[in-house]
Amino acid sequence: MAKTWIVLQQREGRISRISWEAIAAGQRLAGELSGGKAEAVLLGSGVGELAREVAVADLAAVHVADHEALAGYTPGAYVGALASAIRDAAPDFVVFPHTYQTVDYFARLAHEAGAGLLPEVTGFERGDGGLVFRRPILGGKLVARVRVKGEGPVLVSVQSGAFSADSAARGGSAEVRELPVDGAAVRADREILRVEDAGGDQVDLTKAEVIVAVGRGVGGEDKLGPIRELAAALGAEIAASRPVVDNGWLERDRQIGSSGQTVAPKLYLAAGISGAIQHVVGMKGSGVVVAINKDPGAPIFNLADYGIVGDLHEVVPALTEAVKEAKGDG
Amino acid sequence: MRVAVCVKQVPDTEARLRVNRDGRWVDEEDLPFQINESDEYALEEGLRIAEATGGEVVVFSLGPERVKDALRKALALGAAKAVHLSDPAFSGGDALATGRALAAAVRRDEEGFGVVLTGSQSDDVGYGSTGSVVAGALGWPHAWLVMGVEVADGGGAAEVTREMESGKNEVFRLPLPAVLAVQAGINHPRYASLKGIMQAKRKPVEALGPADLGLDPASVGEAGSRLEIVSVDFPASGEGAQMIEGDAATAARALVEKLRTEARVL
Numbered sequence: 001m002a003k004t005w006i007v008l009q010q011r012e013g014r015i016s017r018i019s020w021e022a023i024a025a026g027q028r029l030a031g032e033l034s035g036g037k038a039e040a041v042l043l044g045s046g047v048g049e050l051a052r053e054v055a056v057a058d059l060a061a062v063h064v065a066d067h068e069a070l071a072g073y074t075p076g077a078y079v080g081a082l083a084s085a086i087r088d089a090a091p092d093f094v095v096f097p098h099t100y101q102t103v104d105y106f107a108r109l110a111h112e113a114g115a116g117l118l119p120e121v122t123g124f125e126r127g128d129g130g131l132v133f134r135r136p137i138l139g140g141k142l143v144a145r146v147r148v149k150g151e152g153p154v155l156v157s158v159q160s161g162a163f164s165a166d167s168a169a170r171g172g173s174a175e176v177r178e179l180p181v182d183g184a185a186v187r188a189d190r191e192i193l194r195v196e197d198a199g200g201d202q203v204d205l206t207k208a209e210v211i212v213a214v215g216r217g218v219g220g221e222d223k224l225g226p227i228r229e230l231a232a233a234l235g236a237e238i239a240a241s242r243p244v245v246d247n248g249w250l251e252r253d254r255q256i257g258s259s260g261q262t263v264a265p266k267l268y269l270a271a272g273i274s275g276a277i278q279h280v281v282g283m284k285g286s287g288v289v290v291a292i293n294k295d296p297g298a299p300i301f302n303l304a305d306y307g308i309v310g311d312l313h314e315v316v317p318a319l320t321e322a323v324k325e326a327k328g329d330g
Numbered sequence: 331m332r333v334a335v336c337v338k339q340v341p342d343t344e345a346r347l348r349v350n351r352d353g354r355w356v357d358e359e360d361l362p363f364q365i366n367e368s369d370e371y372a373l374e375e376g377l378r379i380a381e382a383t384g385g386e387v388v389v390f391s392l393g394p395e396r397v398k399d400a401l402r403k404a405l406a407l408g409a410a411k412a413v414h415l416s417d418p419a420f421s422g423g424d425a426l427a428t429g430r431a432l433a434a435a436v437r438r439d440e441e442g443f444g445v446v447l448t449g450s451q452s453d454d455v456g457y458g459s460t461g462s463v464v465a466g467a468l469g470w471p472h473a474w475l476v477m478g479v480e481v482a483d484g485g486g487a488a489e490v491t492r493e494m495e496s497g498k499n500e501v502f503r504l505p506l507p508a509v510l511a512v513q514a515g516i517n518h519p520r521y522a523s524l525k526g527i528m529q530a531k532r533k534p535v536e537a538l539g540p541a542d543l544g545l546d547p548a549s550v551g552e553a554g555s556r557l558e559i560v561s562v563d564f565p566a567s568g569e570g571a572q573m574i575e576g577d578a579a580t581a582a583r584a585l586v587e588k589l590r591t592e593a594r595v596l
Contacts, residue, residue: 075462075471075472075473076471099495100474100475100493100494100495101494103458103459103462103474103475104462104473104474104475104492105462106459106462107425107426107429107457107458107459107460107461107462107463107466108462108463108465108466108472110426110459110463111426111429111430111462111463111466111467112466116424116426116556116557117424117425117426117457117459117463117556117557118556118557119425119456119457119458119459120456120457120458127560132560135456136456137454137455137456137562138341138343138347138356138453138454138456139343139453139456140565141347141564142347142349142356142562142563142564142565143562143563143564143565144455144559144561144562145559145560145561145562145563146557146558146559146560147557147558147560148556148557148558149555149556149557149558150556152556154556189471189504190471190473190490190502190503190504191502191503191504192500192501192502193489193501193502193503194500194501195494195498195499195500195501196498196499196501197497197498197499198477198493198497198498198499210595216344234596242514242515243367243514245515246514246515248518258495259493259495259497259513260497261497262496266595267589267593267595267596274343287593287595288589288593288595290585290589291571295344295346297346297347297564299565301571301573302565302566302570302571303570303571304570304571305570305571305572305593306571306572306573306574306585306588306589306593307571307572307573307574308573308574308581308582308585309573310578310581311578314578315578315581315582317578318578318579318581318582318583319582319585319586321579321582322579322582322583322585322586323586323596325583325586326586326587326590326596
């Protein structure tokens with residue numbers, strides 16, 4: 001019978017929400033494959049309590065690799081613990097949450113475990129000749145449908161938000177089992193020195209009610225003036241997608257997205273932002289989203305409530321005028 | 331220290347894309363290509379490490395004939411030599427097939443490398459995994475999403491900064507040699523000088539096939555992959571969004587009206 005594993009991510013004694021999304025994805029995948037139940041895998045040190053928390057999900061088992069070398073994350077220890085387990089149990093699929101930590105080690109794990117690798121899946125369905133997985137390509141401008149071929153397990157990561165954590169079936173009482181850990185194989189391969197703030201969090205964008213965010217399309221630091229005027233007219237904070245910050249046009253503490261802040265303002269106005277997933281995960285909870293982009297195929301329009309296809313250098317000043325007019329009337 | 335930098339040539343992310351006739355990839359005819367964004371940062375970081383330690387950069391790339399443009403650019407920026415995995419058998423590979431082939435090319439270099447740098451993720455297929463596979467195949471430690479590298483212990487180790495989620499960085503020591511997958515924004519990449527462009531024309535570009543690397547052609551490229559792209563499509567455009575038409579002034583006024591009366595957020 002087909003076997004599906006789900007490798008959970010925990011931090012500071014908590015199962016992350018995206019791990020519950022991975023559980024939901026793994027349960028669906030197991031159902032598609034054989035109608036059976038998935039099994040979860042939890043790594044850590046002293047994580048028995050957490051395992052029981054996971055066991056309420058509708059799963060066949062929760063395998064716990066409990067070892068002091070797994071107290072903190074390092075790729076050496078995680079790959080060491082999982083590679084032999086995957087080789088021994090030979091699950092058909094191993095589902096991971098698509099996080100920075102997962103991507104840091106799971107390609108290496110695939111190599112060491114002799115498994116295939118399918119990162120950043122957003123969905124799957126049964127097609128001709130088996131399961132077909134969807135994943136974004138070219139910055140989310142296109143969607144690829146991908147099939148797995150060959151023999152052996154495949155490691156799959158599921159993109160944040162692609163499966164609903166609340167849809168994970170609960171009400172089970174999965175058996176918690178020990179996953180044997182070979183102490184010689186589980187070795188840290190990096191010496192952690194410290195964790196620090198990436199760019200200082202002087203600007204707290206999470207409290208802003210209105211945000212005007214700019215992307216690469218703004219074209220340069222010298223072209224931010226009209227953006228600032230629109231933000232002033234709207235009483236908004238200015239924010240940016242990653243390329244703007246990488247180019248030094250705005251400070252890093254104004255970055256929205258997976259490596260920046262996560263915001264949910266009443267109104268989010270995205271100008272010259274294409275809408276790559278790394279940005280979208282930081283703003284998809286916004287109330288009303290307005291997108292201005294010269295490319296009608298920009299993925300941001302799939303998420304926006306209102307869209308204008310046009311040159312932001314023309315639309316933004318016009319918008320500032322229109323906002324001032326409207327406020328004057330009001 | 332000698333530094334290997336793996337770069338990928340990808341379509342210009344701003345370009346207008348079309349699906350090709352077999353429906354399995356984008357139409358590459360007339361499509362502008364460039365060095366993948368995070369790979370440009372990896373190349374710059376490699377050049378800085380080589381300059382600071384008195385070494386050189388060898389640039390590696392896998393892909394068809396057009397990839398020579400990317401290699402020439404890397405040579406113009408300061409790489410000493412280029413290695414091109416140019417055989418058609420290499421193309422269409424997943425991260426595992428591509429990473430293993432690149433690792434074999436790195437291993438083939440007789441003088442050896444102190445560090446291998448890659449970008450963190452390609453802007454086309456975006457597996458984000460090739461560097462880690464190179465590391466696995468070489469048996470070296472690695473890190474992904476690297477935002478800082480300080481070579482220490484006379485080249486025996488590096489202090490590496492890795493980006494984590496929610497605005498935090500983790501700093502750790504890694505023994506060298508290692509593979510580091512560099513995140514965009516780690517530095518400010520230089521521009522090629524006219525002198526560099528002229529010099530690049532005389533620098534060596536070595537073309538390799540699977541046999542040169544001791545690899546079975548069935549283990550590389552599409553044949554050696556576990557993934558097969560069935561089709562590529564545009565997601566339904568503007569799904570859910572109300573698209574507002576008209577010239578800038580008209581559209582701006584219509585939008586503000588909707589934000590006030592319909593969405594009630596102004």
